[in-house]
Structure formats: structure tokens, C-alpha cells
Amino acid sequence: SFAVAVNAQVIDPMPSWNNVPAKADIIKFVNDVSQIDSVNYVPVAERIAVFDNDGTLWSEQPPYAQLAFALDRVKATAAQHPEWIEQEPFKSVLAGDLKAVMAGGEHAILELIMATHAGMTTVEFAQTVKDWLATAKHPKYNRPYTELVYQPMLELLTYLRYNGFQTYIVSGGGIEFMRPWTERIYGIPPEQVIGSSIKTQFELRDGKPILLRLPEVDFLDDKDGKPVAINKFIGRRPIAAFGNSDGDLQMLQWTTAGDGLRFGLLVHHTDADREAAYDRQSSIGRLDKALDEAGQKGWTVVDMKTDWKQVFPK
Amino acid sequence: SFAVAVNAQVIDPMPSWNNVPAKADIIKFVNDVSQIDSVNYVPVAERIAVFDNDGTLWSEQPPYAQLAFALDRVKATAAQHPEWIEQEPFKSVLAGDLKAVMAGGEHAILELIMATHAGMTTVEFAQTVKDWLATAKHPKYNRPYTELVYQPMLELLTYLRYNGFQTYIVSGGGIEFMRPWTERIYGIPPEQVIGSSIKTQFELRDGKPILLRLPEVDFLDDKDGKPVAINKFIGRRPIAAFGNSDGDLQMLQWTTAGDGLRFGLLVHHTDADREAAYDRQSSIGRLDKALDEAGQKGWTVVDMKTDWKQVFPK
Ligand SMILES: [Ca+2]
Ligand SMILES: [Ca+2]
Incomplete structure (x- = not known):
């Protein structure tokens, strides 16, 4: 709307961003779709923006928060699983040998996820996630994981919602690992969080309905x-998609191929001092094909080192 | 809120309902959870109501609208499928022998659904549904299917949303069969429509991304x-669930077992004159176990014949 556009001149909606082309791209797009007299005007109901989570809204390496959670849960529940002492990948987790765990590849990770994310009710799992986040700290930054969110992206989420957008998370991470905290940290309610999932099963337990989490993708x-x-x-x-890796390529393709004005953005991790620098060769959050396609398709690429005044909240 | 409560005294929010206990139950529940000084107050973000669709928001028999759609699509596309002339259940559909089709049971229905709901893009399918609804008429009422919605339930949806509720559809029907029209008819946007689904697959077709509908549940x-x-x-x-059959039993159990004040309601089809009368013996929309449990659990049961002044919109 006009009022918002004027405000944007006066009060900077995204103060943690330097005055760089990426920031100008975002503001121009938002004005273009939200000003009623714009040829690119989009009704509020259709102003949907999707965000990847790991590496786009919060830090992802090393390690993924959800992997750290799984490792901690193995340690916390090992007493109930004496067989783990001799059984990989649990044996290596308990020995603190993360390299040996990772050498087990996707299969080992999946085993860890199933052993720590299934076998309880949905209510119990949500509580376990909340309890873990309340005490766990990232090994590199020595801060809670929920403080390792990107301040410039928090401002972007708020700016979009202020302009009538719904801001969805569309993450490779576990949907029920995110929902217990995204509303408090990002202002994103559970019904706007999409992610990977395991199956659940409805049961009456002593006459009381529960949803049991099953060890099945x-x-x-x-x-x-x-x-x-x-x-x-x-x-x-x-109408807008935000990611940081090749895992987001199809989401950006799908979003930006729609009719009318569309917006695609990639967060490029270029800041080894303040966070981490990685792209084409990284095993976590590889950004290669999507970076090439960004050039061809005119997607905005954020250079974290030069574009962001600040990375994490103070 | 206080203002709403006062309004409810002055302007009837649900004029198509007679002054019956079911209506009083609804209004008491809504006031109880939405008045800030109520001991049962529920924050707006948590005011989520779920509605079954077939038989709860619109007429379901005979036939289910989605089945009528599938039958019409078989006829419309038969020229491209010469093999159907000799092949059940298509042969019986083309001969207009619905009894023979239904004798094929669930397997026959599934075959019809897959043959008519898969093999095209999501965009193409949505357009086909819209085109069909624009011309198809219900055989009994000779009205478009989207006019065979329940006026009292439309008023209930509006009343709930006015009081801060999100109103979701949770239907056994196809999610992509409903989404093209629920916003226009019920005021329910696509992201608040949940239903049965077939798989889709992302593809680049001539460099343009599409989602292809696959013949797989x-x-x-x-x-x-x-x-x-x-x-x-x-x-x-x-915090509230609305259904009409045993297919909704677990949804009502799950909803009403939560902490705090909860509300469950069943629409009982008792009106053979204005619509249809069916419950424990019906093959479509059987209401048996859930009716028994409604008595035990204190769920509200709507008697369509006595509780509703009007069934369909004028
Ligand atoms: Ca990512
Ligand atoms: Ca039903």
C-alpha cells in the first residue's frame, strides 16, 4: 500500500541489511505486488512466500540442529538400550566419534532418526524437542540453537507479513522438530510449517486418543x-521463494515459473568469519546448480558477508 | 469479545437455525472460548475448527458429487479410450448402469478415480473440476452441486470466523477436487482444505515445471x-469438530479429548422431505458408532428436520 511505501522511506524495515541490490530487489518486489495501483498487484490471499529453514533462516553447519538433537537423545536414552554399546551407529555416537557416525552415510543417519524420533506420542515428542532446545548449545557459538537464526531474515519475515504475506517454512528438516518453536522464534505458526515427516498412527490408549510416531518415513x-x-x-x-542450496532448486523453479511477478532468492554463505563459507563443494547445504540457475533466471543472490550488517540477533 | 456477545443478542448470527438446543450449544461454546474474561478463553491462534465436507457442509447422496464427476469424465473422455467399451467398470458407466458399477465395490470406484483424476497436471485437473461444476446439475434437485450446500452450516462457518476461528475442511473427498471452489462457496481458502490425495510428481516439461498427477493413492x-x-x-x-458419519468418529474423539473446553457436533440427516434421511443402515455416510458415542461424550447432535429452518440457500 501507499502508506507502507512511504514508511519504507522513513523507517528502514530491514535495518540489518546494508543498502545493497539484494535489499533493493526485495523492497521493489514487495511494493510492486502490494500497491493497489501497481500493474503487478497481487491480492493478499495470494501473497504466499516459502522459506527453506536450515541455512536460510538459521545456521546449519556444523552440525544440523536436528542431528545434534538425535545424537543427544541417543546419549540420554542409552541406559534403556544396552544393545547400543555394540551396535553401530549407536556405538560410535556413544563413543563421541562423529566421523565414524557420518561414515555410515544416510543409512546410519536414518537409523539414528528413527531410534530417537519414533516410538512416542506426538505430544511427548514435541515436549522432548522443547526441553532439548531449552538447554542445548551449539558447539561453535556456545549459544542456544534458537539464537542462531539470521537477524536479517527475521526482519524480512516481519516485513513480508506486515505487507500481507503468509510466510511458510518448507524445509527438508522434520516437521514436528520445527513446530514446537517456530511460532516463538520466527512468528510462524505450526500450520505454516511444512517439512519431512515420519508416519503416525491413531490409537486409543486407555480410552484416550493418541498419535503414535512410527519408525517409517x-x-x-x-x-x-x-x-x-x-x-x-x-x-x-x-509468489516468492527463499532458499540456500540445491535442495531448494525445484521450489524456486516452481515458484518463479508462475504467471505474474515472482521472486526467487538464495542466501549464499560467504562469511567464514561471522558464520561459515560454503557452496559448490559442501556436503551440507551444497549450492551449485541453483547458483548457476540464479544467474540465468534473475534470482537474487544474497552475499552474507557484504549484504548483512549483522548475522545473528545480539 | 464483549462486543460480539452483545451483537449476538441483537442480530441473530445464524438465522437459518431454529431456536433449538444445538444452536444454543454452539453460541455458548463460541462465547465461552472467545470472551477475554472467560475461564475457558482460548487465544485466537488456537481457535481451530475442523469440518467434514460430504454430508456435513454439502449434500452427499445420491450420489457423491465426486463420483458424479468421475462418471461424467469417463463419458467425456471415452472417445480417447476405445478399450473401455469392453472393460469394467467403464463399460457399465458408459451403459449408464450405475448399479453394476457400484457392484464392483471399492476396487471399481478406485479404478474410476484413477482413470479420471490422474494423468494430467494439477493445473489441468483444477480447471476440469471448475468446468464441470459450472455445468453439472444434481439429478435429484436439478441444481448445481455447489448450490447444495447447507445454509445453516454456511452461517455457522461465518459466525466462527467472525469470532476468530480458522475453519478447516477435513474430508474423505479428494483434496484437489475441493480446492478449486471452497473459497468461493464456503470462504475456505485452499490452504485450509485437507482431504484424500493421489501422488504428484514434479517434472520439467519443455523447461517448464509441472506437477503430474499419478494413478497412485x-x-x-x-x-x-x-x-x-x-x-x-x-x-x-x-477445539471444535463437525461431522456427520462414523468416518468422523476419530476426528471428534481427537478434538474433544484435548485440554480445556472442546466442542463436537454431528449433523444427523433426518429430513427425507427436504433432503434425505439416513443413519445406521446407510452405505453412504453411515452414522452408527459415532451416534452412540455422541450420547456418552456429550457431543451435540443436529436434527436437520427440526433444527434447520432452511436446508439449501434460496
Ligand atoms: Ca537449506
Ligand atoms: Ca461425511
Whole structure:
């Protein structure tokens, strides 16, 4: 709206961003779709923006918060699983040998996830996540994981919502690992959080209904899976998509191929001093094909080192 | 809020309802959770209500609208499928022998659904649904299916939203069969529509991303599946649930077992003159176990014949 555009001149909606092209791109897009007299005007109901989480809204390496959670849960519950002392990948987790765990590849990670994310009710799991986040600290920064969110992206989320956008998370991470805290940290309610999932099963336990988490993959919300999940959960095509890796490529393709004005943005991790520098060669959060396509498609690329005044909240 | 409570005295929020206990139950519940000084006050973000669709928000028999759609699509596309002339259940559909089709049971219905709901993009399918609804008429009422919605339930949806509720559909029907029209008819946007689904696959077709609908069941949103889907899509437990059959039993159990004040309601089809009368013996929309449990659990049961002044919009 006009009032918002004027405000944007007076009060900077995103003070942690330097005055760089990426910031100008964002503000121009938001004005273009939200000003009623704009040729690119989009009704509020259709102003849907989707955000990857790991590496886009919060820090992802090393390690992924959800992997740290799984490792801690193995240690916390080892007494109930004496067999783990001799059984990989648990043996290596208990020995603190993360390299040996990672050498087990995806299969080892999946085993850890199933052993720590299934076998309890949805209510119990949510509480376990909350309890862990209240005490766990990131090994490098010595801060709670929920403080390792990107201040410039928090400002972007608020700015978009102020302009009528719904801001969804569409993450490869676990949907029920995120929902207990995204409302408090990002202002994103559970119904706007989409992620990977394991199956759940409805049961009456002593006459009381529960949802039991089963050790079986339901959906992997990554790469091709992201547009599939967006269509399933939201049922309309977003007009803006924000990611940081090749896992977000199809989500950006799907979003920006729609009719009318669209916006795609990649967060490029270029800041080894304040956070981490990685892209084409990284095993976590690899950004390679999507970076090439950003050039061809005109997606905005954020250079964390030069574009952001500040990375984490003070 | 106080203002709303006063308004409710002055302007009837649900004029198509007679002054019956069911109506009083609804208004008492809404006031109890929305008045800030109420001991049962619920913050707006948690005011989530879930509605079954077929038989709860619109007429379901005979036939289900989605089945009528599938039958019409078989006829419309038969020229491209010469093999159907000799092949059941298509042969019986083309001969207009619905009894023979139904004798094929669930397997026959599934074949019809896959042949008519898969093999095209999501965009193409949504357009096909819209085109069909624009011309199809219900055989009994000779009105478009989207006019066979329940006027008292439309008023209830509006009343709930006016009081800060999000109103979700949680239907056994196809999620992509509903989304093209629920916003226009019910005021429910696509992202608040949950239903049964087939799988989709992301593809680049001539460099343009599409989602192809595959002939494979993804999820059946009925019975046990309803609480599972509510947890997956919404991520919090509703405080009110509205259904009409045993397919809604687990949804009502899950909703009303939560902490604090909860509300469960069943629409009982008792009006053979204005619509249809069916319950314990019906093959479509059987209401048996849930009717028994309504008595035990204190769920509200709407008697369509005595409780509703009017069934369909004028
Ligand atoms: Ca990422
Ligand atoms: Ca029903």
C-alpha cells in the first residue's frame, strides 16, 4: 500500500541489511505486488512466500540442529538400550566419534532418526524437542540453537507479513522438530510449517486418543519433494521463494515459473568469519546448480558477508 | 469479545437455525472460548475448527458429487479410450448402469478415480473440476452441486470466523477436487482444505515445471486418517469438530479429548422431505458408532428436520 511505501522511506524495515541490490530487489518486489495501483498487484490471499529453514533462516553447519538433537537423545536414552554399546551407529555416537557416525552415510543417519524420533506420542515428542532446545548449545557459538537464526531474515519475515504475506517454512528438516518453536522464534505458526515427516498412527490408549510416531518415513520434503509438498499443504503456488542450496532448486523453479511477478532468492554463505563459507563443494547445504540457475533466471543472490550488517540477533 | 456477545443478542448470527438446543450449544461454546474474561478463553491462534465436507457442509447422496464427476469424465473422455467399451467398470458407466458399477465395490470406484483424476497436471485437473461444476446439475434437485450446500452450516462457518476461528475442511473427498471452489462457496481458502490425495510428481516439461498427477493413492483422509491428517497439516489440535458419519468418529474423539473446553457436533440427516434421511443402515455416510458415542461424550447432535429452518440457500 501507499502508506507502507512511504514508511519504507522513513523507517528502514530491514535495518540489518546494508543498502545493497539484494535489499533493493526485495523492497521493489514487495511494493510492486502490494500497491493497489501497481500493474503487478497481487491480492493478499495470494501473497504466499516459502522459506527453506536450515541455512536460510538459521545456521546449519556444523552440525544440523536436528542431528545434534538425535545424537543427544541417543546419549540420554542409552541406559534403556544396552544393545547400543555394540551396535553401530549407536556405538560410535556413544563413543563421541562423529566421523565414524557420518561414515555410515544416510543409512546410519536414518537409523539414528528413527531410534530417537519414533516410538512416542506426538505430544511427548514435541515436549522432548522443547526441553532439548531449552538447554542445548551449539558447539561453535556456545549459544542456544534458537539464537542462531539470521537477524536479517527475521526482519524480512516481519516485513513480508506486515505487507500481507503468509510466510511458510518448507524445509527438508522434520516437521514436528520445527513446530514446537517456530511460532516463538520466527512468528510462524505450526500450520505454516511444512517439512519431512515420519508416519503416525491413531490409537486409543486407555480410552484416550493418541498419535503414535512410527519408525517409517512418510515424506521427504527436499528437492522434487518441495513443490509436491507446497501443492499438497498450501494448494496454491507461492509468489516468492527463499532458499540456500540445491535442495531448494525445484521450489524456486516452481515458484518463479508462475504467471505474474515472482521472486526467487538464495542466501549464499560467504562469511567464514561471522558464520561459515560454503557452496559448490559442501556436503551440507551444497549450492551449485541453483547458483548457476540464479544467474540465468534473475534470482537474487544474497552475499552474507557484504549484504548483512549483522548475522545473528545480539 | 464483549462486543460480539452483545451483537449476538441483537442480530441473530445464524438465522437459518431454529431456536433449538444445538444452536444454543454452539453460541455458548463460541462465547465461552472467545470472551477475554472467560475461564475457558482460548487465544485466537488456537481457535481451530475442523469440518467434514460430504454430508456435513454439502449434500452427499445420491450420489457423491465426486463420483458424479468421475462418471461424467469417463463419458467425456471415452472417445480417447476405445478399450473401455469392453472393460469394467467403464463399460457399465458408459451403459449408464450405475448399479453394476457400484457392484464392483471399492476396487471399481478406485479404478474410476484413477482413470479420471490422474494423468494430467494439477493445473489441468483444477480447471476440469471448475468446468464441470459450472455445468453439472444434481439429478435429484436439478441444481448445481455447489448450490447444495447447507445454509445453516454456511452461517455457522461465518459466525466462527467472525469470532476468530480458522475453519478447516477435513474430508474423505479428494483434496484437489475441493480446492478449486471452497473459497468461493464456503470462504475456505485452499490452504485450509485437507482431504484424500493421489501422488504428484514434479517434472520439467519443455523447461517448464509441472506437477503430474499419478494413478497412485497418497493418503486416505477418513476415519483414523483424519486425526493423522489434522496433525500433519495443522500441527495443533482443533477445539471444535463437525461431522456427520462414523468416518468422523476419530476426528471428534481427537478434538474433544484435548485440554480445556472442546466442542463436537454431528449433523444427523433426518429430513427425507427436504433432503434425505439416513443413519445406521446407510452405505453412504453411515452414522452408527459415532451416534452412540455422541450420547456418552456429550457431543451435540443436529436434527436437520427440526433444527434447520432452511436446508439449501434460496
Ligand atoms: Ca537449506
Ligand atoms: Ca461425511
